[in-house]
Amino acid sequence: MSSKLIAIVAGVGPGTGASVARKFAATYPVVLLARKPESYEPLAKEINSNGGKAIGISTDVADSSSVKNAVQKIKEEFGNDVGAAAAIFNASGGFRRSPFLELPEDVFTSSLAVSATGGFHFSQATLPLLLKGVEQKSKYPPSLIFTGATASVKSNALMASFATGKWALRALSQSLAKEFGPQGVHVSHVVVDGVIDIERTKEWMKGMPKEAKLSPEGIANDYWYLHTQPVTNFTWEIDLRPAVEKW
Amino acid sequence: MSSKLIAIVAGVGPGTGASVARKFAATYPVVLLARKPESYEPLAKEINSNGGKAIGISTDVADSSSVKNAVQKIKEEFGNDVGAAAAIFNASGGFRRSPFLELPEDVFTSSLAVSATGGFHFSQATLPLLLKGVEQKSKYPPSLIFTGATASVKSNALMASFATGKWALRALSQSLAKEFGPQGVHVSHVVVDGVIDIERTKEWMKGMPKEAKLSPEGIANDYWYLHTQPVTNFTWEIDLRPAVEKW
Amino acid sequence: MSSKLIAIVAGVGPGTGASVARKFAATYPVVLLARKPESYEPLAKEINSNGGKAIGISTDVADSSSVKNAVQKIKEEFGNDVGAAAAIFNASGGFRRSPFLELPEDVFTSSLAVSATGGFHFSQATLPLLLKGVEQKSKYPPSLIFTGATASVKSNALMASFATGKWALRALSQSLAKEFGPQGVHVSHVVVDGVIDIERTKEWMKGMPKEAKLSPEGIANDYWYLHTQPVTNFTWEIDLRPAVEKW
Amino acid sequence: MSSKLIAIVAGVGPGTGASVARKFAATYPVVLLARKPESYEPLAKEINSNGGKAIGISTDVADSSSVKNAVQKIKEEFGNDVGAAAAIFNASGGFRRSPFLELPEDVFTSSLAVSATGGFHFSQATLPLLLKGVEQKSKYPPSLIFTGATASVKSNALMASFATGKWALRALSQSLAKEFGPQGVHVSHVVVDGVIDIERTKEWMKGMPKEAKLSPEGIANDYWYLHTQPVTNFTWEIDLRPAVEKW
Structure with missing residues (x-):
């Protein structure tokens, strides 16, 4: 008999992360990782009060000891x-x-530290648990899913500090897909190409219809769909954008 | 009130096409297009006897008058x-x-005639019906989905006659996605990267587990998933491959 | 001793083709192919009167017998x-x-006939001569170079009739590069990404500096450079654009 | 009158870096950056004794103060x-x-620190000097060229620690090309796809002809060619591989 499997979500801000966590919480206990408690507490409360199970752990994915500590807490729980x-x-x-010559070093390196090194720490921490999920014959192939952006495939002027990390993360996901697919873990990369419809972007794109923004619930459905694909039909990459988006 | 919407599938051989048609037949009357009646008749019979509705029309997608004739018959029905x-x-x-210098002209041009020109004829014939589907407020955004292959993104030695048509078809799908997305039609391209598990490939990859081949039913699920994405979250392209595939 | 090797240029309009022909004419007798004599005659005259050698042959690259006839004339000469x-x-x-639904069939198929099928005929006709160039120990590796465009890698709305042929041609060039590189023929694809500075585009981009357009002589230098790369260092693809171009 | 312009080469090991430095030293005084004096001293001596001018500066590109110190020394000189x-x-x-789960954190981060952060420091340090080159009306557009690899465009299993940095560097180069092209600086990325023929690879690919490896002098010629392209015809990316390479 398989023991209960969990879902782990790193980066549970008010948009994609929260929606994805809610979606997976309908089936799995979820672990919410964010740097600050205020990012995960309301969501954990919401999920727990709706009959799901969620715990939050303050974690800086850029810091390996912080990520190891999170894994420790997950095992304790x-x-x-x-x-x-x-x-x-x-x-x-x-x-x-920013114009490149005005870009502070710490902005460049901290973006890279989260996207690239953070992706590395998170993958090294969760892959052993995902492989356990394979052993325990999870209903759906255990899934490691990375959120990408337009900047994951296109590196525009003034956007070097974002694109470098995102390209590195996409490279990581492709290498892991090739290594861990044959071991039964489904590694995917999602290119989110557009503005997501959240509180922070409320004032953006005024005058455009509501459908001009990506729905976070829609994104969560897409992640869930990737998760349910069988081992015969793995997708590495999908792009997502509003129908009216210019690209 | 919206009238009944249909699904049209061109290329209903024994693999992907048939599975996709069965999947969509659970919801829509389906029109099966193939050059020869023997390709669609057993499938039409099967769908009709299972409570669905299917009609087959002998159609050569490479021939515009044949495609126009199919549309005429669809309207009659x-x-x-x-x-x-x-x-x-x-x-x-x-x-x-084939070595390129031994490739007969008619092999090159007929491959292109089906993949590229056939894609053109099929799109020109079905987009007006898909736009009607938008007007009639279809439950899911009307979808135009193209089947691609490894050769749609990689053009190997000896494969020029396949890759040229497949790259052209991918270009067509991208242009149409950009033009018709804003009009409410969801245009997608699926990169099928691996051997599909059908009768014809039964003897291939002997010694490999069954999971080393793509499941046609899995592919059909993926097409259906693309079809059900809302206008806020359209995917243009997904790749599909067995977990154990080397790529 | 090696006999005299030639260069063959298909599509010698007033821009890239003519500049490339002039450049290669400094070293090789050149054969100019175009549908109509008025496209090659002034250029042939110019090259011949400048001490080079050029012959023009009326050729429709989309028509295999026309291309075979051109090869016949080349051998006679x-x-x-x-x-x-x-x-x-x-x-x-x-x-x-054009909006896709207003695109006439003959525009779509004739574009494809030149770019894709024309590329096929031209390659089948010239590769045997290029392989002869290898045998005859040409100074530089015999080169088969295809002119691409922005639309070779990006398929925009309303541009389906251009992009399909250009993607097909790029696929052809990649397959040929992989097959014929090991045989000593250098196959390249050039992505010309911008407006070329020729008579026809004189009125375009008014108010922009002259450097906002690609120089046809510059393009010719790039083709020549590709031609002179040694077998240890073949480039399959380069992109070319004005420094000020947005991309 | 323009003052004398210099060329700066970071990473002057025994292969590409040294060849490129030699090539550019024929025209410009060159500055050789490497972590250890033994990497640049013999080369500096060689160039100086051949009538060129070279200075070496011990520099760790991953360390911003080390890079700033190098710029300081360049200005002193x-x-x-x-x-x-x-x-x-x-x-x-x-x-x-390495299998991903056995990859030490410091290997991952130090690879990233050189390729991505090192690329950032080097670009921030040299772009002001390259823009000075534009002001001083350099004969050829000042050029910032990045060395990439197969792993810059393809991220294979077990290669995550290499590919992440290389993808990040490619993203950096693309963003800089778009920002600084319009300012007259030519930014390029070279995908070196194959084994380079140097001392260290002498025993590799035994039984293959010498031409199966990339020539470092050939690579240097390609860099020089990129450097000499006029502002009307900038190339962002080229790939380089031996004619016999499988790809």
């Missing part, structure tokens, strides 16, 4: 043998749109 | 105002793996 | 054993920027 | 107003081919 059905990497560093 | 919920282009010409 | 140092495919069909 | 005609980033971190 769910047992040393806990397996994962899904691990979602949705974290992003604080990049800046 | 379903009414002049018929709208489409989905149109799936799954046809492929008879390419040949 | 230069001998049955003639080898080629370079073959440049610079032809383009008459596409149209 | 060549004057505060010194402009650069070329800056070549050829450094690579010490990656490891």
